[in-house]
Amino acid sequence: MTALPERPEVAPEPGPRRYPPPRHPLELERLALAKVGRRVSVVVPARDEAPTVGQVVRALEGLRRGSRSVPALVDEVLVVDDGSQDATAQVAEEAGAQVVRSPRPQGKGGAMRLGVAASSGDLCVFLDADLREFDPLIVAGLLRPLLEDRGVWLVKPRYDRTLGGRSGEGGRVTELTAKPLLALLFPELLAVDQPLAGETAAPRAVLETLGLAEGYAVEVALLIDVASRAGLEALAEVDLGRRVHRNRPLAELRPQAEEVARTILQRAALAGRPLG
Numbered sequence: 001m002t003a004l005p006e007r008p009e010v011a012p013e014p015g016p017r018r019y020p021p022p023r024h025p026l027e028l029e030r031l032a033l034a035k036v037g038r039r040v041s042v043v044v045p046a047r048d049e050a051p052t053v054g055q056v057v058r059a060l061e062g063l064r065r066g067s068r069s070v071p072a073l074v075d076e077v078l079v080v081d082d083g084s085q086d087a088t089a090q091v092a093e094e095a096g097a098q099v100v101r102s103p104r105p106q107g108k109g110g111a112m113r114l115g116v117a118a119s120s121g122d123l124c125v126f127l128d129a130d131l132r133e134f135d136p137l138i139v140a141g142l143l144r145p146l147l148e149d150r151g152v153w154l155v156k157p158r159y160d161r162t163l164g165g166r167s168g169e170g171g172r173v174t175e176l177t178a179k180p181l182l183a184l185l186f187p188e189l190l191a192v193d194q195p196l197a198g199e200t201a202a203p204r205a206v207l208e209t210l211g212l213a214e215g216y217a218v219e220v221a222l223l224i225d226v227a228s229r230a231g232l233e234a235l236a237e238v239d240l241g242r243r244v245h246r247n248r249p250l251a252e253l254r255p256q257a258e259e260v261a262r263t264i265l266q267r268a269a270l271a272g273r274p275l276g
């Protein structure tokens, strides 16, 4: 019997660097020590999030305080009140955040831009204000690739999405709009589990150089822009377990889906991407 030819050496697939979920408390100590000389800002865009923004901000208290032996991992928490009609600003302030008031409603991307402009961190972490069961280790997990590795431009999470508490059912715009369009036009970006996730982190220099797009397109635009400027290797993905947030009624998601679709299609046209 003739021997099979040797297997060719296969180069590792290019793709995001992957990180396991953060562990408490050793991870925090190591990260806080690795951070030395850099500042970290957490930016939370919020419109009408009075019921949940307070618990998100309070949960970050421990990371902001640090301890006698370990420096704080987070230096400032900014909530951008994006023209709320409710007590978002007051609740956020009482919980200990610095509140940036938008002079008029800007949409998600505009609110994030205002937050970055008002912040002082070398590294920015973004969180949505409607998170439930919020665990501050999420922030540690998002920071880890930026603190421990060089060349990371954008950190995205991988997590289970819930819908009304049901595991694996959430992320409706992600699954039914973003991923199908990415599959056709930017198939390499399917390597990222949650292209629309609001929980992300990036160096300020990246955000200032690439800019932040308008509205709900902000996440997918940044993902496409980072990958096209710096390659998939500049992306990091961290396993954050499970994400619970307020699930909007389906009818409210259509405008989001439209913004996401328009942005993917526009960027594909600009890049001359053929339909796959």
Ligand SMILES: O=c1ccn([C@@H]2O[C@H](COP(=O)(O)OP(=O)(O)O)[C@@H](O)[C@H]2O)c(=O)[nH]1
Binding pocket: 044, 045, 046, 047, 048, 049, 082, 105, 106, 107, 108, 111, 127, 128, 129, 130, 198, 245, 246, 247, 248, 256
């Ligand atoms: O015009 C807007 C719309 C949304 N947001 C904030 O952006 C985050 C994500 O928005 P949303 O929860 O509506 O998105 P979903 O997760 O439901 O798709 C939340 O903290 C919102 O309060 C904002 O600041 N301005």
Ligand SMILES: O=C(O)[C@@H](COP(=O)(O)O)O[C@H]1O[C@H](CO)[C@@H](O)[C@H](O)[C@H]1O
Binding pocket: 108, 128, 161, 162, 163, 169, 170, 171, 172, 173, 174, 175, 196, 197, 198, 199, 216, 217, 219, 245, 246, 247, 248, 253, 256, 257, 260
């Ligand atoms: O991922 C999604 O499909 C939507 C809706 O999520 P659910 O179906 O309510 O779990 O949520 C996100 O999308 C927005 C952009 O359209 C982001 O801005 C949000 O941060 C993210 O939660």
